[in-house]
Amino acid sequence: MHLRDPAHLVSPRAVVYWTVRAVPLWVLVLVGESIWLWSSGDHLALRVAALVVTVLLAAAHLIVMPRWRYRVHRWELTATAVYTQSGWLSQERRIAPISRVQTVDTERGPLEQLFRLANVTVTTASAAGPLRIHGLDRAIAEDLVAELTEVTSHSRGDAT
Amino acid sequence: MLLVHPVRELGQAIPALIGLVLAGRAVGDGQLWWLGPLGVVVVIALSVLRWMTTRYRITPEQVQLRTGLLQRKTIATPADRVRSVDVTASALHRVLGLAKVDIGTGSHDAGSGLSLDSLTVAEAAGLRAELLHRMAIASPDTPDTPGTLGAGELGAAPATEVADPAVRETELARMDPRWVRFAPFTMSGVLGAAAILGLGSRFLDQSGFSAAEVGPIRKGLDYLERTTVWLDLLLGLVALLALVTVLSIGGYVLSYWGFRLTRHPHGSLHITRGLLTTRATSIEERRLRGVELAEPLLLRAVHAARLGGITTGLTSKGAAGGGSSLLLPPAPGAVARDVATAILRDPAPVDVALTVHGPAARRRRFSRALLSALILVVAAGVAIWWGAPRWFAVPAVLVVPIAALLAADRYRSLGHAVAGGFLVTRAGSLERRRDVLECDGIIGWNVRQTFFQRRAGLATLTATTAAGRQRYAVTDVPLSLALPLADRALPGLLGEFLVP
Numbered sequence: 001m002h003l004r005d006p007a008h009l010v011s012p013r014a015v016v017y018w019t020v021r022a023v024p025l026w027v028l029v030l031v032g033e034s035i036w037l038w039s040s041g042d043h044l045a046l047r048v049a050a051l052v053v054t055v056l057l058a059a060a061h062l063i064v065m066p067r068w069r070y071r072v073h074r075w076e077l078t079a080t081a082v083y084t085q086s087g088w089l090s091q092e093r094r095i096a097p098i099s100r101v102q103t104v105d106t107e108r109g110p111l112e113q114l115f116r117l118a119n120v121t122v123t124t125a126s127a128a129g130p131l132r133i134h135g136l137d138r139a140i141a142e143d144l145v146a147e148l149t150e151v152t153s154h155s156r157g158d159a160t
Numbered sequence: 161m162l163l164v165h166p167v168r169e170l171g172q173a174i175p176a177l178i179g180l181v182l183a184g185r186a187v188g189d190g191q192l193w194w195l196g197p198l199g200v201v202v203v204i205a206l207s208v209l210r211w212m213t214t215r216y217r218i219t220p221e222q223v224q225l226r227t228g229l230l231q232r233k234t235i236a237t238p239a240d241r242v243r244s245v246d247v248t249a250s251a252l253h254r255v256l257g258l259a260k261v262d263i264g265t266g267s268h269d270a271g272s273g274l275s276l277d278s279l280t281v282a283e284a285a286g287l288r289a290e291l292l293h294r295m296a297i298a299s300p301d302t303p304d305t306p307g308t309l310g311a312g313e314l315g316a317a318p319a320t321e322v323a324d325p326a327v328r329e330t331e332l333a334r335m336d337p338r339w340v341r342f343a344p345f346t347m348s349g350v351l352g353a354a355a356i357l358g359l360g361s362r363f364l365d366q367s368g369f370s371a372a373e374v375g376p377i378r379k380g381l382d383y384l385e386r387t388t389v390w391l392d393l394l395l396g397l398v399a400l401l402a403l404v405t406v407l408s409i410g411g412y413v414l415s416y417w418g419f420r421l422t423r424h425p426h427g428s429l430h431i432t433r434g435l436l437t438t439r440a441t442s443i444e445e446r447r448l449r450g451v452e453l454a455e456p457l458l459l460r461a462v463h464a465a466r467l468g469g470i471t472t473g474l475t476s477k478g479a480a481g482g483g484s485s486l487l488l489p490p491a492p493g494a495v496a497r498d499v500a501t502a503i504l505r506d507p508a509p510v511d512v513a514l515t516v517h518g519p520a521a522r523r524r525r526f527s528r529a530l531l532s533a534l535i536l537v538v539a540a541g542v543a544i545w546w547g548a549p550r551w552f553a554v555p556a557v558l559v560v561p562i563a564a565l566l567a568a569d570r571y572r573s574l575g576h577a578v579a580g581g582f583l584v585t586r587a588g589s590l591e592r593r594r595d596v597l598e599c600d601g602i603i604g605w606n607v608r609q610t611f612f613q614r615r616a617g618l619a620t621l622t623a624t625t626a627a628g629r630q631r632y633a634v635t636d637v638p639l640s641l642a643l644p645l646a647d648r649a650l651p652g653l654l655g656e657f658l659v660p
Contacts, residue, residue, distance in 0.1 A: 001643050003607065004659045076657075083657055089611045096604035096624075097653050128631035129604045129624030 006076035014135025017115045018066035026058040075133045084131045100124045104148045165207040245291045247440040259284035335419035342490040345458040349408025416489040449601035449627035453594040465496035470628030509582035509596045514575025520616040521636040522571045529567035576634045583649045585634045
């Protein structure tokens with residue numbers, strides 16, 4: 001017995017978004033190392049090696065992480081439950097019954113607006129269990145929120 | 161009863177009063193000497209006024225509290241929102257025969273509840289009985305019972321008659337003075353000692369005199385200087401142990417003396433405890449989603465355990481565990497299990513044999529523990545290579561067997577079960593806990609797998625809930641066990657996503 005993946009992938013533009021979002025950190029590290037490299041002369045080989053390793057790590061991270069994430073990040077909404085999967089090295093699947101959903105939010109950061117993406121956050125009465133779907137196409141996110149609002153309005157109870 | 165407010169508020173106003181006295185001295189040639197006494201009179205007058213203008217009223221629909229003379233403030237809470245009624249009496253309160261009633265509404269915002277200070281003990285008990293009675297059977301036909309904190313209608317005690325003599329509480333636990341022997345095996349003494357040493361050293365620093373100049377301390381230091389380092393360490397350790405023991409026993413007695421846990425037939429648990437400051441708290445049983453049986457390593461060594469409740473809508477002030485309310489102080493393990501059984505009305509979740517998590521989970525425990533020990537050993541090696549003293553190697557190498565023992569114990573703790581409508585999960589070594597969570601209280605699942613967990617076929621299955629810690633995890637359980645477990649605990653939710 002195993003748990004199947006949720007049905008839907010997120011937007012392919014999320015790959016570019018995740019890449020762009022990860023760039024600043026690596027740029028910061030590389031700038032720091034470059035300053036260190038030019039500042040003085042001894043242990044030159046060590047410092048060049050560190051720079052080369054950093055560049056390789058950055059390239060690997062920027063190439064692998066977004067594509068891996070894209071294959072992992074998935075979501076599904078059924079008549080009774082919301083099901084999400086996220087992460088890359090560490091992966092997490094979250095399942096919450098529709099009857100326990102309390103709020104549905106969408107949010108778009110400036111970078112996400114640029115890529116016409118949106119996040120959807122579904123919260124339950126537990127502080128431990130918000131379900132987040134990152135990198136959704138904006139139109140799909142809006143449809144999802146409308147659908148969730150529609151479905152949750154039919155379920156009864158105080159969701160605690 | 162007049163005394164509590166003025167005394168407390170004078171205490172709070174002391175810094176301002178000192179300021180006034182100093183200002184009175186400094187301005188002019190001391191002609192303003194009356195500033196200080198005036199301040200005292202004003203504070204007392206204001207607090208008396210506050211006490212006289214505070215009124216409370218309980219109607220079938222609402223609990224109302226009205227305060228203030230110039231700026232009137234009315235706080236009203238729907239009676240059916242009242243979730244807890246706690247009665248606290250500090251030493252000062254008890255000398256004066258008074259008590260404070262805190263009415264909690266389960267909201268997480270600070271100050272959302274009502275607090276009625278300085279009721280007489282009889283009034284407080286009556287009010288508590290009345291409110292708890294209301295909570296249990298929200299009866300609409302109870303007549304208004306006005307009351308006042310001031311003079312006047314004082315004798316008209318709010319509803320002492322509601323304490324129906326036919327309603328008998330059943331006692332689930334009562335503190336045995338012999339339980340005090342478990343106090344040194346808790347962390348409270350260590351924390352207390354740290355606080356005292358920290359505060360003491362800061363006080364000495366700020367007061368500007370050197371502790372070494374005080375006679376007895378001077379003699380002690382002289383003695384220490386004459387003896388060897390090892391003897392000093394030994395003496396220090398013995399002194400510290402003695403301090404910790406005394407503090408922990410003192411703390412235990414102060415907090416838990418006279419501890420009594422009872423069940424009210426209307427569906428609530430009541431706890432009374434305390435030596436100087438007495439507390440009476442109540443937990444509605446329908447908000448109780450389970451219990452946590454905590455057996456930290458030291459307590460386990462003397463066959464003792466603590467019991468906490470998993471409750472919804474109860475902001476647990478002072479519960480160090482974060483979201484679990486005390487149900488039983490450190491007590492013999494058998495007693496803790498009996499009390500848990502009585503609270504849950506089912507022995508199954510307490511006694512059920514837990515499913516072990518298997519060899520992969522054991523390997524993971526050992527690899528994690530030994531890897532961190534190895535990092536320490538390597539770090540010590542590097543430090544010695546850089547010129548640190550040789551004896552650095554001793555503690556570093558000693559860490560390895562300790563880590564292995566911990567890993568073995570942590571694996572032994574791991575386990576889970578579903579029994580009698582409860583999800584049972586146990587984990588931890590230094591802080592081992594058996595969590596028993598009602599399956600009805602579970603509102604979702606998180607299945608988390610790190611890279612290494614995926615390779616080992618393990619997962620951490622977390623039940624999310626609105627109660628207690630909000631999350632109860634089944635750690636490092638094989639995925640092939642986790643999914644049937646989740647499906648059994650909460651049938652139907654996972655079903656449509658499971659494939660054979």
